[in-house]
Amino acid sequence: MPSVIVKPHALKALRRRHPWVFSGGIAEVKGRPLAGETVDILAASGQFIGRGAYSPQSQIRVRIWTFDPAEDINPSFFKKQLQRAVDFRRKQANGAYFKACRMVNAESDGLPGLIIDRYANFLVCQFLSAGTEYWKSAIVNTMQLLLPGLGIFERSDSEVREKEGFSKITGTLSGQAPPNLIKIGENDYYFWVDVRQGHKTGFYLDQRDSRTCIAEFARGTNVLNCFAYTGGFAVAALRAGAKSVTNIDSSEPALELAKRNATLNQLDTDKMQNIVGNVFVLLRRFRDVNRKFDLIILDPPKFAESSRKLDRAARGYKDINLLAIKMLKPGGILVTFSCSGALSRELFQKIVAGAAVDAGRDVQVIRWLSQPSDHPTRLNFPEGNYLKGIVGMVR
Numbered sequence: 469m470p471s472v473i474v475k476p477h478a479l480k481a482l483r484r485r486h487p488w489v490f491s492g493g494i495a496e497v498k499g500r501p502l503a504g505e506t507v508d509i510l511a512a513s514g515q516f517i518g519r520g521a522y523s524p525q526s527q528i529r530v531r532i533w534t535f536d537p538a539e540d541i542n543p544s545f546f547k548k549q550l551q552r553a554v555d556f557r558r559k560q561a562n563g564a565y566f567k568a569c570r571m572v573n574a575e576s577d578g579l580p581g582l583i584i585d586r587y588a589n590f591l592v593c594q595f596l597s598a599g600t601e602y603w604k605s606a607i608v609n610t611m612q613l614l615l616p617g618l619g620i621f622e623r624s625d626s627e628v629r630e631k632e633g634f635s636k637i638t639g640t641l642s643g644q645a646p647p648n649l650i651k652i653g654e655n656d657y658y659f660w661v662d663v664r665q666g667h668k669t670g671f672y673l674d675q676r677d678s679r680t681c682i683a684e685f686a687r688g689t690n691v692l693n694c695f696a697y698t699g700g701f702a703v704a705a706l707r708a709g710a711k712s713v714t715n716i717d718s719s720e721p722a723l724e725l726a727k728r729n730a731t732l733n734q735l736d737t738d739k740m741q742n743i744v745g746n747v748f749v750l751l752r753r754f755r756d757v758n759r760k761f762d763l764i765i766l767d768p769p770k771f772a773e774s775s776r777k778l779d780r781a782a783r784g785y786k787d788i789n790l791l792a793i794k795m796l797k798p799g800g801i802l803v804t805f806s807c808s809g810a811l812s813r814e815l816f817q818k819i820v821a822g823a824a825v826d827a828g829r830d831v832q833v834i835r836w837l838s839q840p841s842d843h844p845t846r847l848n849f850p851e852g853n854y855l856k857g858i859v860g861m862v863r
């Protein structure tokens with residue numbers, strides 16, 4: 469088997485079982501591994517460190533499958549990992565979300581680069597690394613056995629894939645092709661999911677718990693839902709008795725689907741206003757006409773792609789949080805998120821605190837929000853813990 473000798477400075481993270489070897493941490497590559505092929509990772513002394521998938525074009529040169537020298541990487545390995553991931557979701561919450569959940573969460577489920585989301589009778593997959601591309605057919609065959617009868621659709625059209633040297637690809641891998649919209653049930657709601665054109669695999673399953681939380685605070689409120697996408701939070705708020713919800717998103721098709729999602733849940737669409745536009749611009753316009761809200765949700769896309777872009781991202785987060793805090797009535801609720809893995813909880817708190825100071829308001833944190841249990845994270849892979857949210861009461 470080809471092997472990779474790592475430099476001493478890279479050993480520390482690997483000994484703590486962090487599953488990535490960066491290109492700068494490699495002293496020597498022995499043999500000529502192909503993209504996705506399995507390599508042994510060795511210390512200069514020859515000591516075994518781990519076994520992973522080689523990715524010649526990526527900065528993340530090896531993603532580790534196992535730290536166990538006795539474990540071979542073959543279809544049985546994938547069967548074991550996938551079975552474990554599916555069993556966990558089946559049991560979790562008595563299976564409450566088993567029909568619409570993240571079935572496989574990449575590194576955090578021991579399968580670097582692999583995302584599999586379930587939407588009713590379909591699985592939507594992203595093969596985002598050289599290793600998952602290499603083992604694609606073993607993965608698809610196993611999923612057919614574990615969850616028989618489901619259509620399997622590929623949405624490997626993320627930018628991450630290009631960094632691995634693969635082109636974007638989408639299409640049906642097995643079984644029935646999905647319809648344009650799939651109806652899913654979540655908690656007490658239903659949503660239409662566009663698995664072909666929607667963001668990521670179609671829906672923000674990672675905000676399930678946050679939707680429940682928002683319902684708690686929404687009764688009788690006028691809500692401003694920034695970065696609304698297909699109206700997940702809007703549906704939760706209206707169902708909980710919000711007086712009105714104003715959705716802002718730059719994507720017109722997303723907001724059209726938000727309307728349809730309100731109708732699907734038999735909610736009064738007159739209470740929902742949709743504005744297609746840029747949140748940064750519209751918040752300023754609202755400020756200028758002194759518009760106030762009782763509840764403001766900020767759920768922006770990832771502003772920090774990597775730690776190098778943190779400064780710029782921090783300015784973006786501060787800007788929208790400052791504007792939102794000023795626009796809340798006394799006692800109003802701010803629900804603010806960051807889904808940048810590169811931005812820590814501590815830094816996010818500091819940014820929001822800075823925004824509150826500049827706004828001249830005091831914010832009392834009522835709750836911290838995070839990913840739901842179908843998006844588990846590993847202690848030794850903090851990057852997987854990307855989603856953080858603060859529910860704060862603005863005084």
Ligand code: SAH
Nearest residue numbers: 672695696697700717718719746747767769
């Ligand atoms: N809150 C949503 C998910 C938000 S994802 C949910 O729970 O489902 C981020 C959204 O922000 C996307 O729908 C994207 O279209 C939108 N977006 C990105 N940049 C934007 C901007 N500058 N102004 C308005 N919307 C933006």
